[in-house]
Amino acid sequence: MAKTAWERMQIVREKNRPTIRDYIPLIFDEFVELHGDRGYGDDGAILGGIATIKGMAVTVLAHVKGRDLKENQASNFAMPHPEGYRKALRLAHQAEKFHRPVICFIDTPGAYCGIGAEERGQGEAIARNMMEFMSLKTPVISIVLGEGGSGGALALGVCDELAMMENALYSIISPRGFAEILWRDASREQEAANVMRITAEDLVNFGVAEAIIPEPQGGAHLDHDKAADAISAYILKTIPKYMQNPIAKLLQNRYDKFRKIGKFTEQKGANPV
């Protein structure tokens, strides 16, 4: 029996669920972290750097979840400010220059909502990342580790291929927010999770995701090594597929991947179904 979205949400919220900081030493041989957006500051909610996997250099961009309060304060519970997205964009352009593929790890409840975020242009930062990643002349693979929330996730999600961890969720807004906005009742969170169509299988069916990375029985928190091995295997299998493509074809396919998402009717007089 496939697990419901709500059941997966409980797995994703397990305290021992691996974060990007757990995964990096397990997936990559080397990692050099790079900081700052060169304009305002360094956002702890997004990590970036250069890594190698089986001797191949890649650029890693990731949302940073913490496992205790101290870690979460440093990473603002993985809710980035504009300078986080701008750091990611700077490092993506660096990857383009040096012909390194980019691997984005998505794990965020969403972009931060606060005064500084508005003052520094949260909307502009997310919009620019989407536009620029769409024409980035190097392969981009995104992997949703736990939760992918809203535009804050999509700013690292414009890619050639999106993979979901088996229990990961990717949604327009948190189920709690969804229940609050549409039913004015945040307590209907569980019901919302189950009607929003946010599981890995849902996203593959919608053509939003292309791959599902298996987790160890019971969830990634029970065996970090095994979860990391599955991610490594996926990256090693996937990167060459896109590195072989001529850039023009790569970019056309990336555009088409997003271009075809959307459901509507153009029949005259048709009622919504």
Place this chain on the structure above:
Amino acid sequence: MLQDLFSKVKSRVSVDKHIQAKSGVNIPSDLMFKCPRCGKVEFMDAFQMHNKVCSNCGYHARLTAAERIEEIADNFTFTEYDKHMKSVNPIDFEGYPDKILQQRRRTGLREAVITGECQIMGHPCALGVMDARFMMASMGSVVGEKITRLFERAEEKNFPVIIFAASGGARMQEGIISLMQMAKTSGAIGRHSQKGLLYITVLTDPTTGGVTASFASLGDIIIAEPKVMIGFAGRRVIEGTIKQRLPDDFQSAEFALQHGFVDMIVERRDMRKTLAQLLRLHSGEVAYHG
């Protein structure tokens, strides 16, 4: 055609029901306008004569898409694109089709954006206008597809694009499909831009959420109407996070200008000639002919 559009759209100002209810005074919205910014009440006739701008504080109230097109486009030049495109129910969310039908009946609109081509003081351009009356002009598949096609057609025809943005954000009822429209529209803007074509956004009341975080923020030139609300996160969400009341001018057009996110604030009465000037400054008329 536009005439068709006008026949269906009853020209009526959008009055913020929330504010109206709070005032405790029952004001017939057809006769009076109450400014949501400063609270001033004035006769609808005077308010309409003044281009729906508050005579006290200068707040630029919401226009319908039809009113906006009439104000901006040269007479009889607007040709609508994709006028039959309508929403379906991509995630089978209960109640969404009824909601859409109800919005269509109430507004006479098929969806939250009207797109097409027109001339502005003789300059051809592609034009998109959002109408906040339709589900707060939230972006679902139809808005995303119409905006994307607008840029693709403009790219083919070498047209500049002007979009009057207004939105409450993403269309929650379309789930993840709605979110992906942000990437789709941003990608289409990138291609139009790479061809060296101009894109102007005009931010009107209110421009927020997923629309701020996609096509509204990607103009080569970004204009805002005075006193309108521009932001990413909802004011109440931020107030809930920081546990304090935000200043009145937070997320205003003036706030966006001060922080470097809009190029200029333009009053409604000057909008058409400002757009025409910007179109001319990017046309062959002023290109270097050395």
